[in-house]
Amino acid sequence: MKIKAVFSLFLLLLSGSTLSYGFSGGQLPVPQARAGVIDLRLQTFEDKLPLDGQWQFYWQQFVDPVLKSAPADTLVQFPFMWGGSTVKGQTLPGFGYATYRLTVLLPKRDKILRIAMPDAYSAYQLFVNGREAAANGHISTSAHGFVPHWQYRAFDVEKGIDTLRLTLYIANFVHSKGGIKKPIYIGEKVKIELGRQQAAAIDLMLTGCLFMGGLFFLGLYLMGNRDRAILLFALYSIVYCYRILGVDNYVLHTILPGLDWYLTARLEYLTLFLGIGLFGLYTRYLYPDDISKTAHWVVNSICFLFSAAALVLPASWFTQLINPFLALCLFCIVYTPYVYFRAYKNKRPGAVYALASSGALMYVFTITLLHYWSITPQLQGLSFIGYISFFFLQSLVLSHRVSFALGKARQQAEQGLKAKSDFLSTMSHEIRTPLNSVIGMSHLLLGNNPRKDQVKQLDVMLYSANHLLAIVNDILDYNKIEAGKINFEHIEMNFGDIASHVVTGLQDDAQRKGIALKLEIDGDLKSPVLGDPTRTFQVLSNLVHNAIKFTATGYVLISIRVPQQSANKITLDVRVIDTGIGISKGHQQIIFDRFTQADSSTSRGFGGTGLGLAICKRILELQGTRLQLSSEEGKGSVFYFTQDFEKIAESIKQQPFGVVLPDPQQKPLKGITILLVEDNPMNVLVANNFLKNWGAEVDVALNGAEALHILDTTKHQLVLMDLQMPVMDGYEAARRMRADGVTIPIVALTANLPSEVAEEVKSSGLDDIVIKPFLPGDLYKKIMYHVFGNGSKSK
Numbered sequence: 133m134k135i136k137a138v139f140s141l142f143l144l145l146l147s148g149s150t151l152s153y154g155f156s157g158g159q160l161p162v163p164q165a166r167a168g169v170i171d172l173r174l175q176t177f178e179d180k181l182p183l184d185g186q187w188q189f190y191w192q193q194f195v196d197p198v199l200k201s202a203p204a205d206t207l208v209q210f211p212f213m214w215g216g217s218t219v220k221g222q223t224l225p226g227f228g229y230a231t232y233r234l235t236v237l238l239p240k241r242d243k244i245l246r247i248a249m250p251d252a253y254s255a256y257q258l259f260v261n262g263r264e265a266a267a268n269g270h271i272s273t274s275a276h277g278f279v280p281h282w283q284y285r286a287f288d289v290e291k292g293i294d295t296l297r298l299t300l301y302i303a304n305f306v307h308s309k310g311g312i313k314k315p316i317y318i319g320e321k322v323k324i325e326l327g328r329q330q331a332a333a334i335d336l337m338l339t340g341c342l343f344m345g346g347l348f349f350l351g352l353y354l355m356g357n358r359d360r361a362i363l364l365f366a367l368y369s370i371v372y373c374y375r376i377l378g379v380d381n382y383v384l385h386t387i388l389p390g391l392d393w394y395l396t397a398r399l400e401y402l403t404l405f406l407g408i409g410l411f412g413l414y415t416r417y418l419y420p421d422d423i424s425k426t427a428h429w430v431v432n433s434i435c436f437l438f439s440a441a442a443l444v445l446p447a448s449w450f451t452q453l454i455n456p457f458l459a460l461c462l463f464c465i466v467y468t469p470y471v472y473f474r475a476y477k478n479k480r481p482g483a484v485y486a487l488a489s490s491g492a493l494m495y496v497f498t499i500t501l502l503h504y505w506s507i508t509p510q511l512q513g514l515s516f517i518g519y520i521s522f523f524f525l526q527s528l529v530l531s532h533r534v535s536f537a538l539g540k541a542r543q544q545a546e547q548g549l550k551a552k553s554d555f556l557s558t559m560s561h562e563i564r565t566p567l568n569s570v571i572g573m574s575h576l577l578l579g580n581n582p583r584k585d586q587v588k589q590l591d592v593m594l595y596s597a598n599h600l601l602a603i604v605n606d607i608l609d610y611n612k613i614e615a616g617k618i619n620f621e622h623i624e625m626n627f628g629d630i631a632s633h634v635v636t637g638l639q640d641d642a643q644r645k646g647i648a649l650k651l652e653i654d655g656d657l658k659s660p661v662l663g664d665p666t667r668t669f670q671v672l673s674n675l676v677h678n679a680i681k682f683t684a685t686g687y688v689l690i691s692i693r694v695p696q697q698s699a700n701k702i703t704l705d706v707r708v709i710d711t712g713i714g715i716s717k718g719h720q721q722i723i724f725d726r727f728t729q730a731d732s733s734t735s736r737g738f739g740g741t742g743l744g745l746a747i748c749k750r751i752l753e754l755q756g757t758r759l760q761l762s763s764e765e766g767k768g769s770v771f772y773f774t775q776d777f778e779k780i781a782e783s784i785k786q787q788p789f790g791v792v793l794p795d796p797q798q799k800p801l802k803g804i805t806i807l808l809v810e811d812n813p814m815n816v817l818v819a820n821n822f823l824k825n826w827g828a829e830v831d832v833a834l835n836g837a838e839a840l841h842i843l844d845t846t847k848h849q850l851v852l853m854d855l856q857m858p859v860m861d862g863y864e865a866a867r868r869m870r871a872d873g874v875t876i877p878i879v880a881l882t883a884n885l886p887s888e889v890a891e892e893v894k895s896s897g898l899d900d901i902v903i904k905p906f907l908p909g910d911l912y913k914k915i916m917y918h919v920f921g922n923g924s925k926s927k
């Protein structure tokens with residue numbers, strides 16, 4: 133169906149071209165004028181006929197059109213351009229004037245005929261049987277009073293008239309050529325009219341396509357894709373539009389009859405020279421390595437030189453440039469496909485379309501040149517198809533180029549992102565490892581009855597180390613969120629417990645500032661829910677930490693309400709309310725952006741990176757809710773969000789935050805031997821000290837291979853295994869131990885985040901993870917759990 137439609141359109145366009153500029157297929161041979169007379173009495177005018185053949189010619193004379201006959205200077209083969217032609221042994225110049233005469237014998241008929249007059253070089257006046265029938269511009273015997281004009285004209289021949297005496301005055305004092313190049317056609321009025329309309333419609337349609345295409349690519353270039361090839365193609369398309377509308381059929385001149393010849397002729401030549409120049413440049417930017425620099429330079433220099441000539445020189449000069457320029461076009465027709473072929477062979481993006489388009493280009497130029505040299509009629513429908521194919525294929529080249537560039541940019545961006553996140557991971561790992569020693573040592577010293585003044589100094593040291601750790605963690609976290617690497621757990625959690633744990637953890641901070649830290653939990657919140665306890669804890673503690681930080685007097689309140697719940701769903705309204713410094717309206721918009729603080733003095737006064745809220749916001753967004761703020765400067769702030777959870781029946785009693793363990797000072801690990809596998813001597817020192825303080829015996833292996841060698845399951849009850857070590861890493865060592873039938877608990881010690889290593893830890897047979905730098909309490913809890921199985925296992 134589609135193919136049929138396309139085929140019909142093709143036929144229609146083809147018929148358009150033959151109709152307008154006629155193969156007179158049915159009436160061969162086409163009658164020719166002889167000795168100034170053309171006999172059309174046997175014609176039916178099924179197709180239009182050119183009034184070609186021998187016309188009478190009078191050089192430098194305007195013969196009285198009323199005269200029935202006048203002895204002619206000579207007979208010329210019409211259409212006839214006199215510039216450079218020889219008449220009676222004399223070579224005529226381009227400038228001058230002349231009369232052409234022809235008698236047309238017509239049959240008796242019942243149809244109105246129409247004569248279609250093309251443009252002439254460069255003004256004419258046509259008389260039929262002594263009366264003016266058409267004119268273009270103003271003829272004259274000298275440049276004085278002469279006005280050139282090119283426009284399509286047509287007039288009717290009534291039914292009763294059987295003889296037409298055509299007297300055509302042509303004058304030229306501006307163009308390098310003089311006379312007339314295109315045939316005058318006679319035919320049935322309806323058909324001539326239809327032909328003209330079809331020609332105009334095709335020209336308008338093609339102009340519209342090119343213009344819109346040009347604007348589209350111009351927009352693409354201006355909107356950010358600064359690819360010069362795209363700009364040049366856009367300019368070429370727009371410039372070439374003029375060649376379609378303002379040349380040949382002169383549809384533009386029909387629409388705007390008042391156009392000045394001196395302007396339009398300049399534009400006609402300029403757009404040709406410039407158009408080819410732009411196309412040459414475009415090809416050069418498209419495939420710079422496939423085009424000869426010299427050929428490109430020569431062609432473009434000529435094009436731009438000729439363009440400059442068309443801009444500044446008089447018409448009689450620049451119109452002479454057309455023939456050398458057409459020779460250059462012939463070279464381009466051959467050379468451009470060669471460039472595209474090379475590009476295709478060298479596998480350039482979109483070169484296959486470029487190569488196909490060069491076929492269309494050769495086709496269009498061949499048709500245009502053959503018509504220009506009057507070898508064939510205009511074949512407008514066929515050249516329309518050629519033009520459309522050419523521009524369409526070139527658009528594909530550019531689309532391909534844009535998507536290729538985009539793909540490359542995306543690849544680079546992804547590589548950049550990966551490099552950044554790898555870098556941050558490595559850096560954070562490297563920073564966390566020495567921090568482990570600093571924090572661990574501070575704890576040890578604090579536990580060894582230091583002097584009072586030393587306690588203060590150690591507190592500062594510990595506070596700073598923890599602060600640094602929080603910053604590193606924030607950066608790492610944000611990096612992960614941005615890279616989309618964050619996964620949420622979907623496990624049982626007790627929202628109320630998490631909130632009270634946050635309060636317990638930050639109570640000291642609040643007390644130190646002399647403010648109250650309160651928690652209000654709705655009585656309706658009874659059942660545990662499905663969620664991510666780690667992330668929930670992170671959001672709450674971040675908000676509460678901020679609230680304490682920015683409040684000098686009054687209180688900080690965590691309020692958890694239950695606006696609605698059903699059998700399996702519960703909605704929680706969580707608010708962190710403070711009576712602190714508040715946030716101005718203007719700053720309320722920006723503080724959720726990363727690295728943004730309400731004002732620059734904040735970081736000086738309170739410290740912080742400006743990442744905390746950005747992280748909270750993203751964590752909540754990824755869980756389908758929105759962190760909101762209402763605040764008044766000087767009065768306080770409320771950060772709040774409403775989150776839906778699935779309820780679960782209280783099943784396994786989890787006590788992640790509140791197991792009562794024996795006091796570590798009582799040395800509860802007495803009699804327990806632990807194998808510590810760690811390559812960093814500082815970390816060995818820290819862990820060793822803690823473990824010994826808690827009563828354990830410690831054997832140390834400096835890498836996985838050594839651990840395999842030392843491990844004695846009759847002696848060791850637990851392995852603490854660093855993951856990244858030389859010789860053999862912790863994963864491999866754990867795998868081998870499990871393969872050897874070792875069943876004692878193996879706990880990973882790592883400076884990576886749990887989510888980064890969790891999967892491999894599990895698959896390697898490790899039982900749990902302790903994150904470095906570790907809090908002594910956490911390490912203690914995990915060891916107790918794994919050694920004695922007292923249910924204190926927590927993440």
Ligand code: ADP
Pocket residue numbers: 678679680682710712713714715723728729730731734735739740741742743744745746769
């Ligand atoms: P940080 O606290 O590390 O600077 P945040 O992203 O947590 O980064 O906070 C960004 C900014 O928002 C803070 O610097 C502060 O200006 C403002 N802000 C956050 N919470 C509060 C609050 N409770 N009261 C007043 N200002 C706040």
